[in-house]
Amino acid sequence: MVMDAFLAQLWIARWPLFDGFLMTIGISVGAIVFGTILGCIVGIQLVFGSFLVKLPFRLYVDVMRGTPLLVLILAAFYIPAVMGLSLSASQAGTLALGLFAGAHIGELVRGSLQAIPPGQIEAGRAIGLRFPQILANVLLPQALRSALPPWINTGVELIKGSSLLSMIGVGELLLKTQEVIGRTFMTIEFYVFAGILYLIVNITLDVLGKSLERRLGARL
Amino acid sequence: MRATALKFAAGLGAVTLAMSMAQPAFAGKLQDVLSRGKLIVGTGSTNPPWHFRDESGELVGFDIDVAKIIAKGLFDDETKIEFVNQASDARIPNIVTDKVDITCQFVTVTAARAQQVAFTVPYYREGVSLMMPAGGKYADYAALKAAGGDVTVSVLQNVFAEGMVKAALPDAKVDQFESVDLMYQALNSGRADAAATDSSSLRYYMKQNEGRYVDSGYSWNPQTYACIVKQGDPDWLNFVNVALRESMTGTMFPTYKAAYERWFGESPSEPKIGFPAEFR
Incomplete structure (x- = not known):
């Protein structure tokens, strides 16, 4: 009987929840x-x-990785407003998540580039390739392949992190869920439902990533 | 390298200049809102009967109706509003950083908050009330109080919950619950004899469930609700005050009354004709 009541409310709330789900996916x-x-x-x-070029990038990566995501989101929402540039909540949210992801992915790419033996660059030079050519044809194809597993991981983190955007009023899945709970008082049922949706998306992403890894790995 | 640094600095300078030129001359919020053609209102979406989404996804509630009264005063059209969804923590920051023109989101008036934002005239006085099942063991507040330690009160979990109930029923047992549904369930299952929560929430719940519950007739813990605007713009504050005041005492009273009846299930007292009572 409790289940029936929940399913009835879920049916009534299907479109708002679906919109929230799309918003979560879109922003991520x-x-x-x-x-x-x-x-x-x-x-x-x-x-x-x-050295001078590295410095600002190093600073960016360290600040982003050393700051809680929620603080970044609030900063992206309020700091531009103080400077007279008004971003909408979803713009600010996407900006914050994007800057956060940029720092993490930057570190991934750095790690996988450094893992390539320096002899390959030398070999590239020896056959007369210029640096951009070495980068595009020798280094990046290998580096991006080895960065794929942690890259998928970052994607999963972003989908989960997008739930924090409910704090600045972005109508993503968590906020839409809270709105339904506000009306129906079915707290536990709807939070569990939202949790399952996040889980399904993340497991799907994980499985996709694994199969992509296998395919790319086979071509190495 | 030096050339790069110079270009970078020049770029930064240009952006700063462009941004400082983009700041419009300040002509007052009232003129801004009128020339924009819509009112930007900050509010929430998860707290019935104040601001929540109905089954069709529309934002509704008493705060929403109050905002519509202000929009009606501005444009003679209550639909010219853009609602900005914000968490309770964001109410004051969003006013201070000009994200919204006004916030109507059950903001409790306190002297500490009045240092940061300007409060409009109040539009509701919240309190705590007790609700019992109709035809149950206890008929009213006097009966609850007389029963002393035999009474169990269900309440939403928070730091002040115990003290809040004890202020009205010093001997009652207090059962705290994590969510509203559990609090009402305790009452329905007989685990609790009364539920104590915001008067507005109880009135709304009783209206949704006609005849199943009764109010104890006693309310305490007064808190005043008002909208907030940015400090330093007396014309805007005065406009909003006039719009709100006249909805409670003057020409817009029928609109305020209809909203009050819709969300709280009872009628506000009619303004007395003759001497304006608010000056007494």
């Missing part, structure tokens, strides 16, 4: 795309940049 995808582009630039600079 936006953040990982932005973070990956940023992370590649950061990683390459951290390995090959001169």
